[in-house]
Amino acid sequence: MKTRITELLGIEYPVVQGAMARIADGGLAGAVSEAGGLGIIACGGARPEWIREQVARARALTSKPIGINVMLMDPRASEVAELVCELGVEVVTTGAGSPANYMKMWKDAGVKVVPVVASSALAARMERLGADAVVAEGTEAGGHIGELTTMALVPSVAAAVSIPVIAAGGIVDGRGMLAAFALGAEGVQCGTRFLTVEECGVHEAWKEKVLKAKDSDTIVTGRGTGHPVRGLKNKFARECRKIEMAATSGEELEGMYAGSLARAVAGDVENGSVMAGQVAALVTERGTAAEVIANMVREAEALAGRSLGELAELNSRRARV
Numbered sequence: 001m002k003t004r005i006t007e008l009l010g011i012e013y014p015v016v017q018g019a020m021a022r023i024a025d026g027g028l029a030g031a032v033s034e035a036g037g038l039g040i041i042a043c044g045g046a047r048p049e050w051i052r053e054q055v056a057r058a059r060a061l062t063s064k065p066i067g068i069n070v071m072l073m074d075p076r077a078s079e080v081a082e083l084v085c086e087l088g089v090e091v092v093t094t095g096a097g098s099p100a101n102y103m104k105m106w107k108d109a110g111v112k113v114v115p116v117v118a119s120s121a122l123a124a125r126m127e128r129l130g131a132d133a134v135v136a137e138g139t140e141a142g143g144h145i146g147e148l149t150t151m152a153l154v155p156s157v158a159a160a161v162s163i164p165v166i167a168a169g170g171i172v173d174g175r176g177m178l179a180a181f182a183l184g185a186e187g188v189q190c191g192t193r194f195l196t197v198e199e200c201g202v203h204e205a206w207k208e209k210v211l212k213a214k215d216s217d218t219i220v221t222g223r224g225t226g227h228p229v230r231g232l233k234n235k236f237a238r239e240c241r242k243i244e245m246a247a248t249s250g251e252e253l254e255g256m257y258a259g260s261l262a263r264a265v266a267g268d269v270e271n272g273s274v275m276a277g278q279v280a281a282l283v284t285e286r287g288t289a290a291e292v293i294a295n296m297v298r299e300a301e302a303l304a305g306r307s308l309g310e311l312a313e314l315n316s317r318r319a320r321v
Helices: 004-009 026-034 048-061 077-086 100-108 120-129 150-160 174-182 192-196 204-211 235-246 260-265 278-282 289-304 308-320
Strands: 015-017 039-042 066-071 091-095 112-117 134-137 165-168 187-190 218-221 229-232
Touching: 015 026, 015 039, 015 289, 026 039, 026 048, 026 066, 026 289, 039 048, 048 066, 048 077, 066 077, 077 100, 100 112, 112 120, 120 134, 120 150, 134 150, 150 165, 174 187, 174 289, 187 192, 187 289, 192 204, 192 278, 192 289, 218 235
Parallel strands: 015 187, 039 066, 066 091, 091 112, 112 134, 134 165, 165 187
Antiparallel strands: 218 229
C-alpha cells in the first residue's frame, strides 16, 4: 500500500499516531511503528533524560521509523530540537509555533519535518519553509484545537499546498480514513483511537471514560485564555467553563489549568483534564495498535472498493497540477 506519505515516512500504512501530551511515550510509539504506522513520542514539557529513555524504549520495540513531537512554545524546545538529530529520529512533528529556527538543522540531518496546521495559510507558509508534509488538524480533535472542522480544513489545505497532507481530527475507523482521502489527504493521524489500546499506558480510569463516552460528552475549555482544549466532560471541565463565563478579565483565568493534565494522568478523571476528541463515542473496543491499524485500513478499502493507494495517487496528481 503506497501513498506519498508512506513513501516519505518509510512506513507501511498511512497512519500516524497523535502526539498526546504525557501519554504518547516510547511504548505506544514503538508499538504503532512496529504495526506499520508511525509512532510519535510527545515531548512537550519533558526532560531530555526522559526523551532519551523513551526513544531507546521505542527502538527496543521496532527497527522501523519513529517520530518526536516538538512543542515550539516549550522553554526546552531548542534542546529537544537538537535531540531529534542527536538521537537519529526519522520524523519530527511540530505544534504551537513556527519551526523556522530548526528547519535547516533538521533537513541537514535528513529528518522529515511535518508541522501540524489549523489553516491553509499556515500550511502554505510551512511548505515555503521546507516542510515535507503537513498535518491538517480539525477542531474535532482532542487536546489543543483550532476553529475549522476537518471537513472544511483538509480540502482547503490540500488545495493550498503541493506537499502531502495528513488529516487529523474526528478519525477513528475506516469510514473516517476513507473520508479523509476523499477530501484530499494521503494519510491520517489518530489520537483518541489509540488511547484504549493495550500498549497505551494511560490510566485505566481514563480508558474507561473514553470507552463509555457518548457523542455529546466532549467539551471545549480555555477559549478565554486563547488556548482552547477539547476533553471529556467532568467536574473540572464544568467548573472551568463556569469560571470562563463569569470572568471579566484574563487575570481571573490564569492558573486555572495548572496541574490539570497531571491529575488526569494519575487517574483523577473528575478533577483533571481528560483530553479526547469528539470521536470518543466511537471508541468502543480496546485491542492492540496493530489491530486498530489493520482494521482501519481494511474497512476503508472495503468501503472504497479500491485500494487507498489508488485514491492517494489521485490526490497526488491534483496536488501537482
